[in-house]
Amino acid sequence: MPFAVIMAGGRGERFWPRSRVTVPKQFLNLVGDKTMLQLTVERVQDLVGISGTYIVAGLDFKKIIMKQVPQLPEENIIIEPFGRDTAAAVGLAALVLERKDPREIMIVLPADHYISDVPRFQEILKSAVAAAWRGEDIVTLGITPHRPETGYGYIFQGELFDTFTGVPAYRVVRFLEKPDYARAVRFLSTGNYLWNSGMFIWRVDLIIRLIKKYTPQLARGLNIIGQSMGTEQYLAVTGEIYARLPKISVDYGILEKAEKVLVMRGDFGWDDIGSWTALERYAEKDECGNAIEGRGVFLDTSNTFVYSPGKTVGVIGVENLIVVNDRDSLLVCRKNRAQELKKVVQALKDEGLDEVL
Structure with a gap:
């Protein structure tokens, strides 16, 4: 075997x-x-x-x-x-x-x-x-x-x-x-x-x-x-x-x-x-291509993914964003920059913010 x-x-x-x-x-x-x-x-x-x-x-x-x-x-x-x-x-x-x-x-x-x-x-x-x-x-x-x-x-x-x-x-x-x-x-x-x-x-x-x-x-x-x-x-x-x-x-x-x-x-x-853009592929989207994990509303917004379980989010006037609100940290980035998230992690390390990593 x-x-x-x-x-x-x-x-x-x-x-x-x-x-x-x-x-x-x-x-x-x-x-x-x-x-x-x-x-x-x-x-x-x-x-x-x-x-x-x-x-x-x-x-x-x-x-x-x-x-x-x-x-x-x-x-x-x-x-x-x-x-x-x-x-x-x-x-x-x-x-x-x-x-x-x-x-x-x-x-x-x-x-x-x-x-x-x-x-x-x-x-x-x-x-x-x-x-x-x-x-x-x-x-x-x-x-x-x-x-x-x-x-x-x-x-x-x-x-x-x-x-x-x-x-x-x-x-x-x-x-x-x-x-x-x-x-x-x-x-x-x-x-x-x-x-x-x-x-x-x-x-x-x-x-x-x-x-x-x-x-x-x-x-x-x-x-x-x-x-x-x-x-x-x-x-x-x-x-x-x-x-x-x-x-x-x-x-x-x-x-x-x-x-x-x-x-x-x-x-x-x-x-x-x-990455977050990969996970978004499995999320249910509205007619403007928006998806949310949690509660909230999208106004004049398109192709935006929000992950915020337990928190209510309002999004106005943006497009092609990823917004992640998890415990003690918040991430906001453009979808086409999501592959660069390691740079954010390294920058947080450089700033001595290891407690959020």
């Missing part, structure tokens, strides 16, 4: 002020009653079971994970001493799974994605597992774009490689960084550029080999950590070595360099709920 590794260590800064350091967005119920983490765990249970589910996060989040996913064995929470981006997190998880079964499939999933068609997602994921089974190819899930999105990385889809349980797998020509608007429009029009979903499927021994090949510094550090697993020195060794590991993403460190990468199209209603 495959393993599922859920990456839950993000800080969710683009969802401030609702997302905070102590409870970032993956632990919030942004769409529906369940949290993003709970939904992610739930949708892979038919394929991997709870014993095959692993969650990677910092020690600060261990208690909240155990509270939100009480059925998860405590040893299945893989603790990162520090956030060192996704390559280190994937490598640490691979070390744990290598001790279980190095030839098993490892499914890597972010904890904060929304998927509306879960049965279709499960169907394609099973096909991706079949494609990765030989242990020669990385498999990723690409999303057919339906708007010129500048907030995602892209995958350039190449020729058909094969079909696995009815789902075609294509060769990846290359990965591309987040484009400007003009390039995003061109990507949308060509039909063979897909959004990079950040979901990856590979065999455990394959990703370990690729880490050694393409990120030798990371491999050396992980090797030292691996040697200490199961000993009393593990926590001390991990804390010392992890801080020195290179801070790179698995996309940049591995995928962009790997020779054999396949992509399957994920037509299962995917969304990266990574």
Whole structure:
């Protein structure tokens, strides 16, 4: 049975002020009653079971994970001493799974994605597992774009490689960084550029080999950590070595360099709920494109999203704004600047206002 590794260590800064350091967005119920983490765990249970589910996060989040996913064995929470981006997190998880079964499939999933068609997602994921089974190819899930999105990385889809349980797998020509608007429009029009979903499927021994090949510094550090697993020195060794590991993403460190990468199209209603503008897509709007979570009125206002549970809000004479009133903090920004919210978080840090972060 495959393993599922859920990456839950993000800080969710683009969802401030609702997302905070102590409870970032993956632990919030942004769409529906369940949290993003709970939904992610739930949708892979038919394929991997709870014993095959692993969650990677910092020690600060261990208690909240155990509270939100009480059925998860405590040893299945893989603790990162520090956030060192996704390559280190994937490598640490691979070390744990290598001790279980190095030839098993490892499914890597972010904890904060929304998927509306879960049965279709499960169907394609099973096909991706079949494609990765030989242990020669990385498999990723690409999303057919339906708007010129500048907030995602892209995958350039190449020729058909094969079909696995009815789902075609294509060769990846290359990965591309987040484009400007003009390039995003061109990507949308060509039909063979897909959004990079950040979901990856590979065999455990394959990703370990690729880490050694393409990120030798990371491999050396992980090797030292691996040697200490199961000993009393593990926590001390991990804390010392992890801080020195290179801070790179698995996309940049591995995928962009790997020779054999396949992509399957994920037509299962995917969304990266990574910002307030993304969440707005699921809000009910009035005839002027306004939406509100809470109570209030819009006068001479269009395309504005207000999040203010428990408070009444009046909005007059504006357009294309996001207004978030949460506990002790207020955010007001133009929609086209929502991707820059990390700058606000950093500015608040610089001002010494850590109590609101």
